[in-house]
Amino acid sequence: MSFRFASYAALGSLALASCATPPARPTSSDSMPASTTPAQAARANPFFTASTLPLEAPPFDKITDADYQPALEAGMKQQLAEIDAIANNPEAPTFENTIVAMEKTGLLLNRVSMVLNGVSSANTNPTLQKLQEEIAPKLAAHADAIHLNAKLFARIEAVNAQREKLKLDAEAKRLLDVDVQQFVLAGARLSAADQTRLKKLNEEEASLNAKYTNQLLAAANAGALVIGDKAELAGLTAAELDAAASLAKARGLEGKWVLALQNTTQQPLLASLSVRATREKLYRASITRTQQNDANDTRAAIAQIAKLRAEKAALLGYPSYAAWRVVDQMAKTPDAIEKFFAQLVPAATAKARGEAADIQAVIDHQKGGFKLEPWDWDYYAEQVRKAKFDLDESEIKPYFEYDRVLQDGVFYAANQLYGLTFKERRDLPVYQPDVRVFDVFDKDGSQLGLFYADPFKRDNKNGGAWMDIYTVQSKLTGTKPVIYNVTNFTKPAPGQPALLSFDDVSTMFHEFGHGLHGLFANQMYPTLSGTAVARDYVEFPSQFNEHWALQPQVFAHYAVHSKTGAPMPAALVEKIKKAGRFNQGYSITEVLAAADLDLQWHALGPAAPVQDVDQFEAAALKKTHLDLAQVPPRYRSSYFLHIWSNGYAAGYYAYLWTEMLDDDAYAWFEENGGLTRANGDRFRELILSRGNSADYNEMYRAFRGREPSITAMIKHRGL
Numbered sequence: 001m002s003f004r005f006a007s008y009a010a011l012g013s014l015a016l017a018s019c020a021t022p023p024a025r026p027t028s029s030d031s032m033p034a035s036t037t038p039a040q041a042a043r044a045n046p047f048f049t050a051s052t053l054p055l056e057a058p059p060f061d062k063i064t065d066a067d068y069q070p071a072l073e074a075g076m077k078q079q080l081a082e083i084d085a086i087a088n089n090p091e092a093p094t095f096e097n098t099i100v101a102m103e104k105t106g107l108l109l110n111r112v113s114m115v116l117n118g119v120s121s122a123n124t125n126p127t128l129q130k131l132q133e134e135i136a137p138k139l140a141a142h143a144d145a146i147h148l149n150a151k152l153f154a155r156i157e158a159v160n161a162q163r164e165k166l167k168l169d170a171e172a173k174r175l176l177d178v179d180v181q182q183f184v185l186a187g188a189r190l191s192a193a194d195q196t197r198l199k200k201l202n203e204e205e206a207s208l209n210a211k212y213t214n215q216l217l218a219a220a221n222a223g224a225l226v227i228g229d230k231a232e233l234a235g236l237t238a239a240e241l242d243a244a245a246s247l248a249k250a251r252g253l254e255g256k257w258v259l260a261l262q263n264t265t266q267q268p269l270l271a272s273l274s275v276r277a278t279r280e281k282l283y284r285a286s287i288t289r290t291q292q293n294d295a296n297d298t299r300a301a302i303a304q305i306a307k308l309r310a311e312k313a314a315l316l317g318y319p320s321y322a323a324w325r326v327v328d329q330m331a332k333t334p335d336a337i338e339k340f341f342a343q344l345v346p347a348a349t350a351k352a353r354g355e356a357a358d359i360q361a362v363i364d365h366q367k368g369g370f371k372l373e374p375w376d377w378d379y380y381a382e383q384v385r386k387a388k389f390d391l392d393e394s395e396i397k398p399y400f401e402y403d404r405v406l407q408d409g410v411f412y413a414a415n416q417l418y419g420l421t422f423k424e425r426r427d428l429p430v431y432q433p434d435v436r437v438f439d440v441f442d443k444d445g446s447q448l449g450l451f452y453a454d455p456f457k458r459d460n461k462n463g464g465a466w467m468d469i470y471t472v473q474s475k476l477t478g479t480k481p482v483i484y485n486v487t488n489f490t491k492p493a494p495g496q497p498a499l500l501s502f503d504d505v506s507t508m509f510h511e512f513g514h515g516l517h518g519l520f521a522n523q524m525y526p527t528l529s530g531t532a533v534a535r536d537y538v539e540f541p542s543q544f545n546e547h548w549a550l551q552p553q554v555f556a557h558y559a560v561h562s563k564t565g566a567p568m569p570a571a572l573v574e575k576i577k578k579a580g581r582f583n584q585g586y587s588i589t590e591v592l593a594a595a596d597l598d599l600q601w602h603a604l605g606p607a608a609p610v611q612d613v614d615q616f617e618a619a620a621l622k623k624t625h626l627d628l629a630q631v632p633p634r635y636r637s638s639y640f641l642h643i644w645s646n647g648y649a650a651g652y653y654a655y656l657w658t659e660m661l662d663d664d665a666y667a668w669f670e671e672n673g674g675l676t677r678a679n680g681d682r683f684r685e686l687i688l689s690r691g692n693s694a695d696y697n698e699m700y701r702a703f704r705g706r707e708p709s710i711t712a713m714i715k716h717r718g719l
Contacts (some may be wrong), residue, residue, distance in 0.1 A: 028298035029110035040506040047071035047112040056471050058115045061429035065127045075109030076142045085150035093158040122486045123432050124460045133210040140206035144199045147186035154234045171693045176527045201312045209645040212301045219296035223289035225259040234275035239299035242493035263463025265632045273380040290638040298638045299613040322602040329534040330696040337653045347719040351585025389579040402498035409558030410512045413548040415679030419443025449519045452484035456491035467514035483518040485511040497562045506546050513545025528692040535651035537696045539658035547666045581718030593626040593633035595653040602650035633714040663712035688698035
């Protein structure tokens with residue numbers, strides 16, 4: 001049993017907005033819960049037995065909203081009984097009867113949790129939202145009941161004390177290390193009184209996490225900008241206008257247009273809207289979505305979450321939540337993260353100021369008569385980009401049709417590097433008609449796993465993009481991976497192709513990088529399998545995979561015109577490459593600002609009062625010189641989903657940390673022949689297939705031959 005079960009959110013998609021989720025732990029046992037009545041059995045709750053579909057894929061056609069709660073309740077009861085049997089085993093503790101036995105617990109709970117997580121994140125409804133809020137504290141209490149089981153922990157420590165005599169293989173030793181560390185971090189060595197207090201804090205936090213998630217989704221939907229005059233939308237393409245009109249119609253606003261909010265500060269359409277007043281309205285709708293002093297205002301919830309986390313860390317013996325949270329990460333300490341930031345902030349902000357000057361020059365040249373504001377940046381940056389690189393987004397998009405990018409780009413790169421092949425299947429049930437399913441075959445023709453893709457934005461889908469897992473690979477349980485990617489691309493009007501920006505293309509490669517990490521998992525134990533790695537390591541495979549989007553051989557294979565089939569002209573390809581470094585000061589500064597906000601929220605000590613969210617945010621950005629007027633954080637505190645309910649608390653720095661890793665690793669490819677099967681197989685063997693089976697720093701050194709260097713990242717970013 002692992003610490004990652006401390007809350008419902010930990011069972012949930014920790015990967016919103018481009019990240020992966022450490023999978024929950026499956027089990028090899030599979031039986032109807034003892035509490036199941038004959039009537040329930042006759043009703044055949046689909047979670048009570050393993051799916052009979054290929055690779056135990058979820059039977060979405062049989063699952064109803066009413067199935068989740070009884071399966072969750074029965075799953076918790078069943079796992080506690082399994083854990084109790086281990087803790088009270090009269091035989092002397094051994095690796096098999098304690099550590100391996102724990103690996104085999106919780107099948108039912110994990111089965112239902114994984115599906116609930118997927119559906120509630122991508123296709124939720126009021127029933128599931130209510131269930132999330134109700135079940136979150138119960139799941140937190142359930143995790144505590146395991147981690148704080150004194151008899152169980154005594155057996156774990158007894159096994160650990162004799163580890164040198166056990167002749168364990170490397171993966172078994174790693175599992176033992178992980179279990180001991182995570183139980184200790186979860187409070188296993190606290191006094192009974194302190195454990196009682198910890199349980200209460202965990203339950204309170206879990207409830208607030210679930211409440212926050214639901215508030216944020218409601219706030220995004222309520223905050224969408226409604227436009228009644230088409231003239232206000234000048235600059236949008238016909239496809240974008242059709243999409244906005246379709247969304248308005250779906251909301252019963254016939255004759256209007258609705259601009260939905262993505263879960264970031266800046267909104268994609270700001271680059272196109274030529275009416276400055278509309279840009280300002282959209283920007284302000286974005287940054288104030290959760291600050292309307294109504295039921296969807298998240299500020300009270302996050303201030304309380306921060307307070308609870310600081311108290312919890314102190315109880316566990318750490319000066320701050322950040323110090324507690326990163327001890328098992330690759331970085332190890334908040335100080336190491338701050339030193340990493342210090343290498344980036346001066347260069348990034350200097351470059352951003354230079355970019356702002358370039359944009360202001362364009363505004364002045366056009367006699368705009370105003371000072372650059374955040375809602376102007378993307379619009380005029382696009383003009384600067386066009387002027388510098390003669391690059392027009394509307395000229396690019398016809399060459400990036402979704403299905404072509406998926407199959408002839410993302411899948412093709414995986415074939416060239418690793419020998420994978422894919423075949424779409426339409427016989428497996430899905431939770432929403434847009435979802436597609438593919439068999440994934442390994443280089444020897446055997447089935448490696450299943451891949452689900454859910455591409456388009458919906459009002460009942462969380463913002464961002466993420467990868468997650470329905471079934472985890474494990475040699476112990478004999479299971480193969482069933483994974484999925486979720487994105488929020490604009491759904492085209494009926495009969496129109498789904499055209500993407502190059503940022504969207506990069507997102508597809510990114511999320512499938514997570515997918516490869518899950519598909520290539522080759523572990524004995526579920527706890528260590530695939531993407532069940534540290535936050536500052538999990539983004540390494542995904543960001544590394546982004547590099548192949550522009551690799552000439554791959555790019556030429558998918559970048560063809562959606563109507564004519566003609567390849568993208570070489571001159572346009574070159575413009576995209578040259579423009580890749582454009583606006584890098586802005587993009588890295590907005591991420592740095594968000595990452596440092598996260599770190600400062602979680603650096604609060606237990607004596608700190610409940611914070612005024614807006615005042616804290618302003619002071620935090622000023623302290624680290626990241627308070628650039630025209631460059632707001634990628635996420636403001638109040639809609640920073642990653643850190644308040646999706647597992648990235650004190651961990652958002654991971655995107656930048658792993659960028660250092662991915663750029664450095666790609667530099668190795670460039671130094672050793674680029675896109676070849678030999679290179680791909682080596683990366684698979686030393687990185688993608690290893691999961692959490694070894695120390696992260698050791699794994700990286702084995703691949704690279706040295707410690708990671710920030711040099712390639714600085715060069716790649718043009719800093």
